[in-house]
Amino acid sequence: MSLMTVTNLGKSFGGIKAVDGISFELAAGELLALIGPNGAGKSTTFNMVNGQLHADVGSIRFDGAELVGKKPREIWRLGVGRTFQIAETFASLTVVENVQMALLSADGKLFSMWRRAAAHKRNEALALLEQVGMAAQADRPCSVLAYGDVKRVELAIAMANRPKLLLMDEPTAGMAPKERNELMALTKKLVVEHNMAVLFTEHSMDVVFAYADRMIVLARGRLIAEGKPNEIREHPKVQEVYFGSGKTFEKSKVSKESV
Structure with missing residues (x-):
């Protein structure tokens, strides 16, 4: 049964x-990967699902609710989390305080000053950090973390409202191959443990083919292919869009700049 159904979406x-x-x-x-060459419409699609852009036509049904017309905050409260291409954390706060701030927001208390953030659900924040392998660094400032660790903290923050759907915008951007695989393996683990859906855009094809359960491919604003990674790898239209002709994902090294 579908958690989210996108129908005739246009912008x-x-x-x-x-x-x-x-x-x-x-x-x-x-885990559904949304890929396509530059200008394919990936970011526009992603931002319509998140509510940052308003669709001109079409429908986005999520868990029985219509998302088109809702603001990002309203969509977040329905159970849609998000991570960003450039990790967004408060560098001056500790790792655990960053997650506590997210828990405050999830409880609707972000702007209530009657209670210190440091006292709010520390154990719950630590449990979220444990899930992403960052509990041991809970009291370190985010400003001193390696970038791969910052991305793990961001993932813990995104999990604070117990999302049913997680949107990940180029989650491995700027990461080394080992870090990319570790982050996506962790994401896959969370998907299984929480029965959570993930829609992600990604430039690194090694990550896409290794971890996506299914892929959709856009070109010039239209969906040109949909299927499992092995089906997409051999899809003639996808090969044509990415490489022209005569090459395959197997034979070609796909650089970040080319996707």
């Missing part, structure tokens, strides 16, 4: 159709 800027009538579904417990 234009001036006379240009950035997203042109795409439809797809996402199930609980599934």
